[in-house]
Amino acid sequence: MDLKEIQNLIKFVANSGVAEVKLEMDDVKITIRTTLEGNVTETTYVQQMPAQAPLQQAAVPQQIAPVAAAPEVPVVENAHYITIKSPIIGTFYRKPSPDKPMFVEVGKTISKGDVLCVIEAMKLFNEIESEISGKIVKILVDDMSPVEFDQPLFLVDPS
Structure with a gap:
């Protein structure tokens, strides 16, 4: 055209x-x-x-993926960390209510089943529990921020 x-x-x-x-x-x-x-x-x-050509198009996403991952250098360096991702779309909260303390902080040791955060979706507050044990290395989302499905929320060192 x-x-x-x-x-x-x-x-x-x-x-x-x-x-x-x-x-x-x-x-x-x-x-x-x-x-x-x-x-x-x-x-x-x-x-x-x-x-x-169709065969070349199949190869293009594989070539683009490493380029797109290049800006996330800290994640590549911390490859032994486990990423906890959002299971739903909603608003991310680090504490159960404004007057309560945060669920987790960087450096805190967590166990399987510990509540890490709350995600509000359609006026329902869903507690997100840890499926692994380890130590919180980094919190990747700001409090009261919108999150997407499968968006990384926490980096955990399982050792």
């Missing part, structure tokens, strides 16, 4: 009264957003996908 075709598509969407159009082709992804009020604001995102 060339620039002229993209410009014509933007004009067409702006005049059609549609709020958003997404177009995905083999090598291009385009999203065009407009407002339906008197002023027309256009936001266009064009993403060129690499054109490669």
Whole structure:
């Protein structure tokens, strides 16, 4: 898809009264957003996908993964640590209530079954218990921060 075709598509969407159009082709992804009020604001995102043979595409994610992991140098250096990850999406809390002490601190020894934090999801507070014993090396999330499923929360030294 060339620039002229993209410009014509933007004009067409702006005049059609549609709020958003997404177009995905083999090598291009385009999203065009407009407002339906008197002023027309256009936001266009064009993403060129690499054109490669299917066998090469299978190899690309394997090549990209180490590059993406490179900024996490401390994690690579601490490969013997175990990462405790969030089992759900929600808001991460380090203490049971504002007037109570933190569940765990860096350097604290934990046992299997100890409560490490609370994650609030849909007005329910879920206690996250340790599945391993060890020592907390690093807390990777700030208190009262949103967390995603499988997001790293703690680094634990099992030794």
